[in-house]
Amino acid sequence: MTGPVRTRFAPSPTGELHIGGLRTALFGWAFVQANGGEFVLRIEDTDRSRYVEGSVENIYEGLRWLGIEWNEGPDVGGPHGPYVQSERLDKYHAVADELRARGRAYRCYCTSERLAQLRKDQQKDGLAPGYDGRCRRLSDDEAEERARSEPFVVRFRMDRTGVTTFPDLIRGDVTFQNSLQDDFVILKTDGFPTYHLAMLVDDHDMEITHVIRAEEWLASGPRHLQLYEAMGWEPPRFAHLPLLVDRDGRKLSKRSGDVAALDYRENGYLPEAMLNFLAFLGWSLDDHTTHITAEEFSRVFTLDRVVPNPAFFDVERLDALNGHYIRALAPEAWCELVAGCLDRDLPAAVPRPLDRDLVTAVAPLLQERVARLGEVAGLVRFFFDLADYPASLLTERINGDTELAARTLDAALAALEGVTPEAWAPEPVEAALRSLQDTLDLKLRKFVSVLYVAIMGAPRGIPLFDSVALLGRDESIARLQAAREKLG
RNA sequence: GGCGCGUUCGUCUAGAGGCCUAGGACACCGCCCUUUCAAGGCGGAGAUCGCGGGUUCGAAUCCCGCACGCGCUACCA
Numbered sequence A: 001m002t003g004p005v006r007t008r009f010a011p012s013p014t015g016e017l018h019i020g021g022l023r024t025a026l027f028g029w030a031f032v033q034a035n036g037g038e039f040v041l042r043i044e045d046t047d048r049s050r051y052v053e054g055s056v057e058n059i060y061e062g063l064r065w066l067g068i069e070w071n072e073g074p075d076v077g078g079p080h081g082p083y084v085q086s087e088r089l090d091k092y093h094a095v096a097d098e099l100r101a102r103g104r105a106y107r108c109y110c111t112s113e114r115l116a117q118l119r120k121d122q123q124k125d126g127l128a129p130g131y132d133g134r135c136r137r138l139s140d141d142e143a144e145e146r147a148r149s150e151p152f153v154v155r156f157r158m159d160r161t162g163v164t165t166f167p168d169l170i171r172g173d174v175t176f177q178n179s180l181q182d183d184f185v186i187l188k189t190d191g192f193p194t195y196h197l198a199m200l201v202d203d204h205d206m207e208i209t210h211v212i213r214a215e216e217w218l219a220s221g222p223r224h225l226q227l228y229e230a231m232g233w234e235p236p237r238f239a240h241l242p243l244l245v246d247r248d249g250r251k252l253s254k255r256s257g258d259v260a261a262l263d264y265r266e267n268g269y270l271p272e273a274m275l276n277f278l279a280f281l282g283w284s285l286d287d288h289t290t291h292i293t294a295e296e297f298s299r300v301f302t303l304d305r306v307v308p309n310p311a312f313f314d315v316e317r318l319d320a321l322n323g324h325y326i327r328a329l330a331p332e333a334w335c336e337l338v339a340g341c342l343d344r345d346l347p348a349a350v351p352r353p354l355d356r357d358l359v360t361a362v363a364p365l366l367q368e369r370v371a372r373l374g375e376v377a378g379l380v381r382f383f384f385d386l387a388d389y390p391a392s393l394l395t396e397r398i399n400g401d402t403e404l405a406a407r408t409l410d411a412a413l414a415a416l417e418g419v420t421p422e423a424w425a426p427e428p429v430e431a432a433l434r435s436l437q438d439t440l441d442l443k444l445r446k447f448v449s450v451l452y453v454a455i456m457g458a459p460r461g462i463p464l465f466d467s468v469a470l471l472g473r474d475e476s477i478a479r480l481q482a483a484r485e486k487l488g
Numbered sequence B: 001g002g003c004g005c006g007u008u009c010g011u012c013u014a015g016a017g018g019c020c021u022a023g024g025a026c027a028c029c030g031c032c033c034u035u036u037c038a039a040g041g042c043g044g045a046g047a048u049c050g051c052g053g054g055u056u057c058g059a060a061u062c063c064c065g066c067a068c069g070c071g072c073u074a075c076c077a
Helices: A019-035 A055-065 A089-101 A112-124 A140-147 A195-205 A215-231 A261-266 A271-279 A294-300 A315-328 A331-345 A356-366 A373-383 A391-398 A402-417 A426-434 A436-440 A444-456 A464-471 A473-486
Strands: A006-009 A038-041 A105-108 A153-156 A163-168 A172-177 A185-187 A210-214 A237-241
Touching: A006 A019, A006 A210, A019 A038, A019 A055, A019 A210, A019 A237, A019 A261, A019 A271, A019 A294, A055 A261, A089 A105, A089 A153, A089 A185, A089 A195, A089 A215, A105 A140, A153 A215, A163 A215, A163 A237, A172 A215, A185 A195, A195 A215, A210 A215, A215 A237, A261 A271, A271 A294, A271 A315, A331 A356, A331 A373, A356 A373, A356 A464, A373 A464, A391 A402, A391 A444, A391 A473, A402 A426, A402 A436, A402 A444, A402 A473, A426 A436, A426 A444, A426 A464, A436 A444, A444 A464, A444 A473, A464 A473
Parallel strands: A006 A038, A210 A237
Antiparallel strands: A105 A153, A153 A185, A163 A172
16 A cells, blocks of 8 residues: 555434544544544445435534544545535446446346345344345346336346455454445435445545444444445545443443533533543543544554543543533633623523623633633622521531521621721631631631632632632622521 | 454553563652641552463463454545
């Protein structure tokens, strides 16, 4: 194999970009970058019944979210276009004709009813389901004659002797008995090719050198190899990536939870976190690296460090990574993100635009407390309206000591009222609140939860002193009083 | 059912005959720090390397068998 490495990502526009597909794309892209080649994006829309409007745009956006770029594709063009299979039908027909001319393919007139019945009978008899080759025996004349009036598919004539062995770049040689293969469809009744034919033609035309796809395709390897052989074309190298599985160990699917790549963006995950997470699903750099950037990944990626076993899509790990990247964000960038999700997630009742100074002041307090952007609004909401809470919450962390809660609130009120409106700022507020340690003769940590609940409605949240300062004197005092009243 | 692939801490993985009394990370537990919660620091627990046979002075690493899991088995990709 000479020339530059060329690989492709070939999704079907049947809905939103699947997170597993994004992982496949990421690995293919990284492989190309690391080897200095070209990455091709191809849309496999040969199943007209499953086409979903908007899918292609969703695929573009999902890939771009992680910074995956393609050198050739439907939108950017390239020397091997078109890059949408429905626009390449003549090429598939030409190859199907050639295969028929070579005696490696034939028209099949069997109805889907007969096929269904055949499958049923085979299963009943404990046989492997598969086409029985009935139309293989049709004479040329008869096949030609019936083609004029009957719908037909074109099947590939599999060589059923011997074995097919091919080297998978990730798991080594894989061998299949050809006797177990059957004549599969390459051209459907509607004139569209099946995946097998389309892939063959396109990968050859587009000079793909490495096919990097998920393991679910491994079993169709013999079909593809025989197809290449029948056309006399050199097959590309194959690498079947381990599947991404859910908690039950099954291939990730809708019932596994969020499976649409962009849903993760919606749910507050940073692209650098998702890329880092995906990169280590089935691949590793060494015995200690756990963080990696797109730049490094695309420089050091090699297929020989991809493992063959399936990987559990563990969202807890994703969360940890996301928190890591949030903390690594520049303060200004973080502030922008906070402003964005506050604007989006805060209740509609909160008037917009939001107080920019407040947002700027609050953002730093959130940065190391949040793993997902979705948590932001919940931590900040109390600035705008305090949800009602039960009185018991005030004493939840002080062993239900109502008397201590009352003393704390009374002392806090007195201390804060001592801070004049003019002097109201973080430092004086902190000093006032810290003075409670002397007043109550207790460590701050012993009673501060009462104040958290009074101010935020929860015994935990962002730093208290800053929050009280930001909330303002009147509102803070009002909340402390309200809390005091709850205690009776 | 058939075929294929897979099987190292709960999870993702390191490991390519002796460096392994199996390493790292997430999660978990404890301590420290501390303005709650986090973050951070330190420490801990956690894998007889699916099981059983071999080969070898020596096996997580090589070979065979078994078990289990998953994938495929469409005129879907």
